[in-house]
Amino acid sequence: GAGVSQSPSNKVTEKGKDVELRCDPISGHTALYWYRQSLGQGLEFLIYFQGNSAPDKSGLPSDRFSAERTGGSVSTLTIQRTQQEDSAVYLCASSPAGEDYGYTFGSGTRLTVV
Amino acid sequence: SQQGEEDPQALSIQEGENATMNCSYKTSINNLQWYRQNSGRGLVHLILIRSNEREKHSGRLRVTLDTSKKSSSLLITASRAADTASYFCATDGIGGYNKLIFGAGTRLAVHP
Numbered sequence: 001g002a003g004v005s006q007s008p009s010n011k012v013t014e015k016g017k018d019v020e021l022r023c024d025p026i027s028g029h030t031a032l033y034w035y036r037q038s039l040g041q042g043l044e045f046l047i048y049f050q051g052n053s054a055p056d057k058s059g060l061p062s063d064r065f066s067a068e069r070t071g072g073s074v075s076t077l078t079i080q081r082t083q084q085e086d087s088a089v090y091l092c093a094s095s096p097a098g099e100d101y102g103y104t105f106g107s108g109t110r111l112t113v114v
Numbered sequence: 115s116q117q118g119e120e121d122p123q124a125l126s127i128q129e130g131e132n133a134t135m136n137c138s139y140k141t142s143i144n145n146l147q148w149y150r151q152n153s154g155r156g157l158v159h160l161i162l163i164r165s166n167e168r169e170k171h172s173g174r175l176r177v178t179l180d181t182s183k184k185s186s187s188l189l190i191t192a193s194r195a196a197d198t199a200s201y202f203c204a205t206d207g208i209g210g211y212n213k214l215i216f217g218a219g220t221r222l223a224v225h226p
Contacts, residue, residue: 043157043204093157105156
């Protein structure tokens with residue numbers, strides 16, 4: 001597609017429920033990233049996929065968080081047993097391979113845990 | 115921990131004035147990038163400067179990089195109300211392609 005697409009744009013869930021957030025990157029971009037941003041804060045790195053390499057999961061805050069990327073394209077971020085502190089905007093970005101490219105971000109998913 | 119830290123945290127100026135934002139980082143880098151964010155949603159890539167470059171221009175934007183001081187600045191000239199946004203610097207890690215680490219951002223308000 002023309003840009004990075006994220007769904008849903010907004011999600012309200014009850015504490016303890018599981019949620020799945022979806023990211024559809026730009027076709028041909030081999031790198032895909034998940035970040036989260038709490039209100040008024042900077043971006044916190046969560047996980048990074050690059051081609052067929054093992055993902056860099058070093059930013060996942062707990063084992064309740066997991067992500068997968070199927071077929072080198074669409075990615076799903078899953079949060080199990082959601083907590084109120086998980087409330088944030090979850091941003092996905094993609095980029096071509098190589099180190100001299102900027103990221104293209106999606107519009108994010110605003111997650112609210114009540 | 116964050117790699118980049120922006121200064122100031124907030125900046126308020128009048129239309130037509132120049133806006134300067136600074137970024138400091140801690141480790142060696144391959145490149146440094148600046149992004150803009152409107153309304154707390156997706157970020158837009160503005161400019162990338164490589165570690166062997168000292169200055170780069172794009173329209174009304176001017177970015178400088180001083181690797182000896184581990185710092186960068188973003189200058190927006192002749193600001194407009196539409197420039198109102200948060201601006202973030204981001205750095206990668208040297209020694210191979212790596213994910214970007216973002217600073218906390220500078221909130222810029224340009225008043226008509």
